[in-house]
Amino acid sequence: MLVEINVNGEPRSADVPPETTLLKMLREDMGLTGAKLGCDVGDCGTCTVIVDGVSVNSCLMMAARANGSKVTTIEGLANANELHPLQEKFEEHGALQCGFCGPGMLISAKSLLDKNPEPTVFEVRDALAGNLCRCTGYTKIIEAVMDAGREMRSGQSGA
Amino acid sequence: MATRTKDIRADTEELVTEAKAPSRQPLTVPTDKPVAYPLDLPEGEARLRTPAVGQRASRPDGRLHGLGQTQYIDDITFPHMLHAKILRSEYPHARILSIDTSEAEKMPGVLATLTGDEIPENSFGPTFQDQPVLAYPIVRHRGDGVVAVAAVTEQQATDALEKIKVEYEPLPHVFDPMEALEDDSPKVHGETNIYTSKTIKKGDVEKALKESDHVFHRQFRTQMVEHVPLEPHASIASWDGNGRVTLWTSLGRITLGREDLARTLAMPQSKIRLIGTVVGGNFGGKNEITNEPILALLSKKAGRPVKSVFTRGDEFISSTIRHPFTMDYTTGVDNSGKILARKIRLVLDGGAYCSWTGTTIGKGSILAPGPYNIDNILVEAYAVYTNKTTTGAMRGFGAPQVCFAYESQMDDIADALGIDPLEIRLRNGFSENSLSPTSQTLQSVALKESLTQAAERFGWKEWQE
Amino acid sequence: MKKRGRGMACMWYPIGFTVAANPSAATVKVNTDGSATLLTGTVETGQGALTVLGQIAAETLGLATDDVHVVSGDTDVTPMDTGAIASRTTYVTGNAIVRAAEKAREILFEAAAPLLKVKPDQLEARDKRIQVLGFPSSSIPIGQAVQHSESVLGNPAIGSASYNPPTVEMDPETGQGKPFNTYVYATQIADVEVDDETGEVEILKIVAVHDCGTPINPMLVEGQIQGGISMGVGFALQEEILFEEGRQINPNLTNYIMPTSLDMPELEVGLVDNYDPTGPFGAKGAGEPTAVPTAAAIMNAIHDAVGVRITALPATAERVLGAIIEKQEAERVASH
Numbered sequence: 005m006l007v008e009i010n011v012n013g014e015p016r017s018a019d020v021p022p023e024t025t026l027l028k029m030l031r032e033d034m035g036l037t038g039a040k041l042g043c044d045v046g047d048c049g050t051c052t053v054i055v056d057g058v059s060v061n062s063c064l065m066m067a068a069r070a071n072g073s074k075v076t077t078i079e080g081l082a083n084a085n086e087l088h089p090l091q092e093k094f095e096e097h098g099a100l101q102c103g104f105c106g107p108g109m110l111i112s113a114k115s116l117l118d119k120n121p122e123p124t125v126f127e128v129r130d131a132l133a134g135n136l137c138r139c140t141g142y143t144k145i146i147e148a149v150m151d152a153g154r155e156m157r158s159g160q161s162g163a
Numbered sequence: 164m165a166t167r168t169k170d171i172r173a174d175t176e177e178l179v180t181e182a183k184a185p186s187r188q189p190l191t192v193p194t195d196k197p198v199a200y201p202l203d204l205p206e207g208e209a210r211l212r213t214p215a216v217g218q219r220a221s222r223p224d225g226r227l228h229g230l231g232q233t234q235y236i237d238d239i240t241f242p243h244m245l246h247a248k249i250l251r252s253e254y255p256h257a258r259i260l261s262i263d264t265s266e267a268e269k270m271p272g273v274l275a276t277l278t279g280d281e282i283p284e285n286s287f288g289p290t291f292q293d294q295p296v297l298a299y300p301i302v303r304h305r306g307d308g309v310v311a312v313a314a315v316t317e318q319q320a321t322d323a324l325e326k327i328k329v330e331y332e333p334l335p336h337v338f339d340p341m342e343a344l345e346d347d348s349p350k351v352h353g354e355t356n357i358y359t360s361k362t363i364k365k366g367d368v369e370k371a372l373k374e375s376d377h378v379f380h381r382q383f384r385t386q387m388v389e390h391v392p393l394e395p396h397a398s399i400a401s402w403d404g405n406g407r408v409t410l411w412t413s414l415g416r417i418t419l420g421r422e423d424l425a426r427t428l429a430m431p432q433s434k435i436r437l438i439g440t441v442v443g444g445n446f447g448g449k450n451e452i453t454n455e456p457i458l459a460l461l462s463k464k465a466g467r468p469v470k471s472v473f474t475r476g477d478e479f480i481s482s483t484i485r486h487p488f489t490m491d492y493t494t495g496v497d498n499s500g501k502i503l504a505r506k507i508r509l510v511l512d513g514g515a516y517c518s519w520t521g522t523t524i525g526k527g528s529i530l531a532p533g534p535y536n537i538d539n540i541l542v543e544a545y546a547v548y549t550n551k552t553t554t555g556a557m558r559g560f561g562a563p564q565v566c567f568a569y570e571s572q573m574d575d576i577a578d579a580l581g582i583d584p585l586e587i588r589l590r591n592g593f594s595e596n597s598l599s600p601t602s603q604t605l606q607s608v609a610l611k612e613s614l615t616q617a618a619e620r621f622g623w624k625e626w627q628e
Numbered sequence: 629m630k631k632r633g634r635g636m637a638c639m640w641y642p643i644g645f646t647v648a649a650n651p652s653a654a655t656v657k658v659n660t661d662g663s664a665t666l667l668t669g670t671v672e673t674g675q676g677a678l679t680v681l682g683q684i685a686a687e688t689l690g691l692a693t694d695d696v697h698v699v700s701g702d703t704d705v706t707p708m709d710t711g712a713i714a715s716r717t718t719y720v721t722g723n724a725i726v727r728a729a730e731k732a733r734e735i736l737f738e739a740a741a742p743l744l745k746v747k748p749d750q751l752e753a754r755d756k757r758i759q760v761l762g763f764p765s766s767s768i769p770i771g772q773a774v775q776h777s778e779s780v781l782g783n784p785a786i787g788s789a790s791y792n793p794p795t796v797e798m799d800p801e802t803g804q805g806k807p808f809n810t811y812v813y814a815t816q817i818a819d820v821e822v823d824d825e826t827g828e829v830e831i832l833k834i835v836a837v838h839d840c841g842t843p844i845n846p847m848l849v850e851g852q853i854q855g856g857i858s859m860g861v862g863f864a865l866q867e868e869i870l871f872e873e874g875r876q877i878n879p880n881l882t883n884y885i886m887p888t889s890l891d892m893p894e895l896e897v898g899l900v901d902n903y904d905p906t907g908p909f910g911a912k913g914a915g916e917p918t919a920v921p922t923a924a925a926i927m928n929a930i931h932d933a934v935g936v937r938i939t940a941l942p943a944t945a946e947r948v949l950g951a952i953i954e955k956q957e958a959e960r961v962a963s964h
Contacts, residue, residue, distance in 0.1 A: 006446070019940065020230065021184070022286030023318075023400065024391075029236075033239075033564075034396055037231075037234075037237075037238035038230075038231025038232075039231075039392075040235070040237070040394070040474070041237060041395075042393050042394070042475070043333050043475040043880070043881050044474070045475070045881075045882065047879055047880065047882050048393060048475075048477075050393055060622070077229050077231070078230070079230075079735060082202060083229075084202070085202070085716035085931045086202070086204070087202065087204065087229070087230075090229075091226075091229040091230065094225070094228075094229045095221050095225050095226050095229055096207065096221060097224075097847075097849060098219070098221065098222065098225060098676075098847040098850075098851055099225075100225050100228045100229060100392065101674040101675060101676065101855065102228075102392070102394065102441070102442065102443045102444045102673065102674025102853055103224065103225070103228025103233050103443070103673075103674065103814040104235065104392075104394045104444060106228040106229060106231070106392050107231045109655065109695065110593030111879065113314070126764075128889075129889040129890050129892075130890060131569060131626040132888075133888045133889050133891040134888075135888075135889070135892045136391075136393065136881065136888060137858075137889075138390070138391050138392060138393055138849055138850075138855070138859070138886070139393075139444055139674050139675075140855050140856075140858075141851075141854035141855045141856075141857055141858035141887075141892055142858065142887075142888075142889040142892050143852075143892065143895050144850070144851060145889070146889065153627075156668075159399075160409070165696055180693060181801060189943045192876075192896050206694050207774075209693070210693045210694035210779075211694050212689055212692055212693075212694050213686075213690065213691065213692050213694075213754070213755045213756065214690075214754075214844065215682075215683040215684075215686035215691065215692060215693045216684070216844050216846065216909045217843065217844070217845075217846065218683065218685055218693060218695040219843070219846055219847040220679060220683060220694075220845055220847075221847075222676055222678075222679045222848075223679070224672065224678070224679075230889035255873075255874030255875075256872075256874075262638070283885065288766075292764070302872070305874055305876070306876055336874055338871065338874055343732065346783060347680075361740040361803065362800075362801060362802065362803055363802065363804075363805070363929070364801065364802040364803065364804075365802070370930075381937075381939060382939060383916065383939050383940070384939065384940040385863075385940070385941045386867070386868045386869070386940070386941050386942060387869040387871070388862070388863055388866065388867040388868065388869065389867075389869060389884065391881070391884070391886055414671070415671050415673050415711050416704075416709070416710060416711025416712065416713060417669065417671060417701055417703050417709075417711075417712060418669050418703060418708045418709055418711070419850065421703045421709065421964040422642065425913075431709060436702070436704045437702075437703045437704055438701060438702050438703075439700070439701030439702070440669035440701065441672055441673060441674075442672065442673040442674060444674050445674070445712060446859070447713065449673070449711050449754035450712075469947060470920065474878075475880055475881060476879045476880060478879075479869065479878075479879030479880070480879050481885065482773075515947060517753070517955070520646065522646055522714070525644055525646035525647075525798075525807070526642065527648070529642070529803070529807060530639075530640065530641065530642075533639075533640075534638060534639060534640035536812060540775060542803070550874055551871060552869070552876065556713060558856070558859060558915070558916045558919045559641070559916045559917075559919050559920050560714070560916070561695075562641050562916065562917075562920045563739070563860065563919055563921075563923060566637060566639045566920050566921050566923070566924050567810060567923045567927065567941065569924075570636075570637035570638070570639070570924035570925070570928065571924060571927050571928065571931075571937065571938075571939070574635065574931060574932075575937060575946045576743050578931075584635075584636055585636065588636070588638055592638065593640065594744075598954040600803075600806060601798060601803055601804050601805050601806070601809075602804045602805075603796075603805070603806045603807070605811065605903075606810070606904075606906075607811075607841065607902060607903070607904040608813065609812075609813045609839035609900045609902045610638060610784050610813040610839075611639065612816050612837075612839070612900045612901075612902070613638060613815040613837045613838065613839055613900050614638055614815045614839045615634075616815075617636065617656070617815035617816065617817050617835050617836070617837040617896055617898070618636070618773045618817065618899055620835045620837065620896055621634070621636075621817040621896075623634070623636070623817065624635055
């Protein structure tokens, strides 16, 4: 079964069995191993990607269902010249430890800031509630997201 | 011929001249395209400063994590790599009567199977080697692996597991650690379920309890919990033509892991290479070999690299968990709240195999009296086998359990005597050169500083309910 | 009705293995441009060990953190290490690295001394230079010293060493002995609100003050404390593997409840100013102690709020409510 998607601005396609999840297709057929397999049933959030503007657990979405969609993965956040402000702030604050939850966490945070550029701490906690982290206790992650939001807003105010 | 050479040279000279021309524009990568290579970015400032100690230096791996560039084991693939899955026991305690893999071996994509009796030395363990790599002939808990299958895809390996026929003879089982202590309980290994014990004795605890103004007694219990590293256990095994095996593994200790592999595979250590890549969380659960010998043998049989990643279910039932503790605390104090005596009994639910119980019972016993100056101490600790998930190393090795007990009791004492909880701890707490429960002179002690500073930050004295 | 309570818990925790030898070895190589490579057999499990170990090597050689490249986790290449366990890495592997780097540094001092016209023991490595103690303007860049040592004298700047904490065996009958070379201490205080009609516990804030000796990287120690507290919160209120007839009935993350970003309270973290002379630059360790006192602090806070003593973890809403009802019953009976 041929599935065609636009990933991080590039058209990609793969021929996969019908029971293939979007996560499996991204990781194994498209070489995009940023999204992780942590539980395969949508509990941990390490597989989070953005599909047509909505953050989803890619382990729960069939690849076929994503056909024709615009997908953003962690590999699409930075560009050739600079990190995404979220990536910059996560690094600055030491927000990631083992890093396994990182791609999913960053995608969920991006999804939040794209819709709500000035979230409260509670709104950040709520947006990240589907992304489990065992290492960090979430504190520095939340600080980094708030800081990235500030940076993104100050960047825009000059435009 | 000469003309051709002249043309090429002329073309080359033209290109070289062009390249040096100041008007040549460098190629720019469009900013809306994804990047697959490290960006040319400045390092965090703290990384560039001297002196290095005390700097809030950013982590180089932190940047890679944020880019999604970190290669965990499941992100690594090799040409012709196979996937392995493990069939686990159906019973908490049973004898394996027969294993029939013939149907499984005929399934599409299956290239190798493995059972415990094929493993050269089928035992491992950090203290004593009571745990099998693949259980044979006895299974001791439902998470025990029995048969391993390697196939071209993960789905094929999972499908093949369903075709494996294992015949079991169920044996009597024991789940409750208090029951496991009894002489007439079903036995998990050998003649007794008590597989390790520890005693700490100082002074005369019975005499001191009799002389105490107040005696407090309580039993505390803690539960089974799991590390839940976000990255499940993962390994890949691959051989080369010289009979050398390389294992990429999420193991937290590779030097000793190599020793374990040399032992289980009956091979020299120099023929084994362990590569510990970035681990997605350990917390104690990845400090022992799990699938590595299995993958090495499957890989040898199939002549191809073999990868195995635990499912989340495997993580819970097959990897180690924290020891549940049953703790009896009897403490004698004088009227001023000074602890005169403490008697403690710890029973550790040791699961089906020893794993890191030796360390847990040792640390648990030493730490159990708490960071307090107590002249008369008796700690008696026992670890028992039960037919449940193996209990092993988990962040704290018994400390969180005993701290729950000794600090809860401290507040009970404070409450009964009408003493402020901060005050009673300062009265009894260690200082520089205090003696520990094992009569060690303690140095670099910062207990009271942590108490007073925490209380100040919290606003303990100003607290209004 | 919501009742507010506070509870504290303090703890002590050892560094390294109980009595048993748990050595670490390390190799440090200094390059001709003044950068360095550190070989360590430990594995990065997420806590930031490699960054901290790099900082320790850098400090010994007078370099910046970024000047040291850390190679780890390959039994073909890196030396022996007992492993990332028992909070031992900063202390044991750190001490091995200090010794290894000192050996490499000694080779550099031997090479630089005649160039600076002093004896080797008059030199120090600081701010990327080998300089004369008490007269820093007389110095050469570290790279120059390496170059001279390697290419003129034929002595590459490399050092290997190991460290094992000294212990004394415990008596088999009384347990008396010296099982660890050093310990760390901490206090955590929890501020909670308990709903006495549902038993639900909400943690409003936790204050944690930890001793880790010298914090080699304070940002990473904070991360360890925050992460440890989240494990402590789970241990206290949520996590439990449920067992029935020898079978786990919740072996998944849907029904094994652990803290999400919504479950974590505001955290305030502080470090005690302490220096342990037996540790690398005074450092001890931080990995496990952070998860130790949290549950006790929360249980004491629950006791303060609603007067019930929880004796079995986790303190789920059912258990807390059950204890509250039992207490109310006992009070009702007593008052008659």
